[in-house]
């Protein structure tokens with residue numbers, strides 16, 4: 402039996418402090434030491450820890466009604482949450498389906514896409530293929546992993562997947578086509594059209610992508626024009642555009658959803674994480690009204706369901722989180738603090754191990770390299786991302802590491818993504834600790 406008793410931990414090999422209490426942007430360990438939650442857990446604790454209004458709303462709901470099965474009962478908390486959620490969605494994505502996590506939201510979207518085409522065109526509809534991208538992550542259930550292109554996480558399980566076609570990502574720092582923006586003319590986006598035509602548009606149902614690639618590549622923002630072009634291509638071929646905003650959504654990049662920056666309206670948005678501020682397990686799918694209308698006036702039901710669909714306690718958490726975000730102008734703060742973080746991080750690009758600083762709003766990433774000039778990554782055995790994370794942890798700062806983004810093995814990066822309620826002083830404190838951590842890691846990795 403390990404030190405974790407009966408619990409199977411994420412890793413038996415990594416030492417982890419015991420999280421005891423949270424307040425604002427801080428998490429406290431058993432000894433009372435405070436750590437800045439510089440990555441909001443996994444980009445979800447957007448309103449910080451210990452928000453009393455959200456806790457009170459959830460407690461009220463728990464005391465009134467903790468559960469009523471969604472196939473037999475409607476509940477007011479879920480209706481309220483859907484109304485609040487729809488109020489931040491773009492255009493006519495006003496129909497919301499709640500689940501318990503991001504992977505479930507992705508699975509729901511894939512099934513919604515298929516059911517839409519079947520209801521619209523008949524059971525013999527050939528539209529079922531969902532195109533996604535390499536160097537992406539859409540969740541850890543089998544369906545979501547088959548769509549995702551996180552090579553490191555897929556490797557062991559790939560025989561289990563129903564594999565979908567994948568196009569290259571917009572990884573401009575290491576362009577898969579060896580081109581440069583803007584002279585590349587967005588070859589990576591045009592690859593979508595090429596793939597749709599090769600497969601045959603009559604078979605292609607959807608294109609799924611993260612607006613800013615999160616954990617797999619470390620806050621990889623798209624080149625100018627990418628999302629508008631992808632939207633145009635999808636519309637031209639009757640292919641539904643599904644934006645995975647599980648990390649980027651609910652204010653993370655300074656707008657309600659990241660696609661809002663480009664005025665792009667997807668057909669479906671998958672959300673999770675920050676939608677309940679981390680106070681309840683949640684996932685959600687926002688669907689265009691006319692897509693839902695095809696189901697409503699057709700079979701009359703979405704052939705999908707989980708026990709915790711539209712759960713009342715989650716509903717209370719979502720509604721309270723979104724109300725708090727509006728009242729405290731959290732999205733606006735994220736936009737302003739995002740700019741400050743960008744400026745504060747920029748000088749770190751001069752460090753010898755920093756290849757690129759990237760991202761949007763309060764979702765920033767740093768790619769680590771052994772050689773800046775050649776962009777040669779550190780040898781995987783050096784575990785550069787883990788070394789940086791460890792040095793930051795020593796300085797009371799939690800960041801989000803990732804590796805293997807180049808080919809599944811090579812490449813190190815990490816994300817800095819503090820809660821959206823972060824203040825100017827806290828941003829400066831984060832970057833100060835980060836710089837110290839990076840310098841210490843640089844010494845260790847070069848010795």
Ligand SMILES: Cc1ncc(COP(=O)(O)O)c(C=O)c1O
Pocket residue numbers: 443501502503504505507538539540541611615616645646647648673674
């Ligand atoms: C972009 C993206 N999609 C999907 C998921 C899966 O969400 P969950 O872990 O809640 O199932 C994640 C989780 O990190 C994510 O970052």
